[in-house]
Amino acid sequence: MIGKRFIRNRKRRAKKEMFDLELNSLLDILVILLVFLLKNYSISEVQLKINQGIRIPDSVSKSLIEKGVTLQLNKDLEVYVDEKLITSLKKSGVWNFSNKVKVRNELLSLKQNLEKIKMEEKGLKDMADVVNFIMDKDIDYQHINQLMKISTDAGFEQFKFIVLGG
């Protein structure tokens, strides 16, 4: 009687055996993915939002981006300050007084805000002086020159050209 029970139990045990999932291959894929992501990981904490249609120039520079105000100029000569459309030179193609004043005033108000925050937080010292230029690679130097002059008038001291690393 006891022996019969024993044999029956053994069968039951065999049925209950857990289904073992093969994880090695999955782990292999995940490790490859992890290596790829780690290779592309950037130390820079600054996230820039580049407007659609802007193709930034290629460069061999490896300098990391700093926090600052972003000034964008696309191929259609539309000027954005921190992603906000300020003016467009599409019709005239040249900088007139009104365009310059619009950009200058926007930069000036941003600068004043940053200066206020700078007084409260020490870490923002550099940010208040930096302008990141995100400009289409096909534009001419005359526009860069104008934007630098306007930024200087607004009180900014450091200009960074945002480029695509090789």
Add this chain to the structure above:
Amino acid sequence: MYSLPSARRKKKKVSRIDLIPILDVVFVLIFFLLFSVQLIHVFEIGTDLPVFKLEQTQPKKDKKKFELKIFVDNSRIRFTNSKNQQLISSINVDWDDKDFLTKINEEVVKIKKENPEETRVVLTPKKDVNYQNLVKFMDQLRSKKTNPTKADKLFEQIIFEN
């Protein structure tokens, strides 16, 4: 003597590493990296205040005998010493030619060798110079093209004049 059946089973058991905790960690890491990954590598080229503003804020110190000033237009690039208004060299422009950029780099390396202390360069580009070409040019000014090391930094401080 026969050993107990249970004891026999224990001996045969293959020891396996428990992969589930490792898998958990890897998953967390992957999610973290996926959210912070930058597939486009974006960098910067820094410049200081333009010359007209620098002169207002910092009074001129004329102790130096050399200051590299480069005039850039679409036909010719002229390297000059702004302290004595002397032309150092001049190169014909062909932005699409790789040899042209190498030539520029070699010229800058030569100037740097003669003036190792100097790190500043003043750029005077013409209005119609293309931005991409200007960036290519600035790259040649900043570091040695062939086998660059940290010691091969050329003119890191770029200032625009006009």
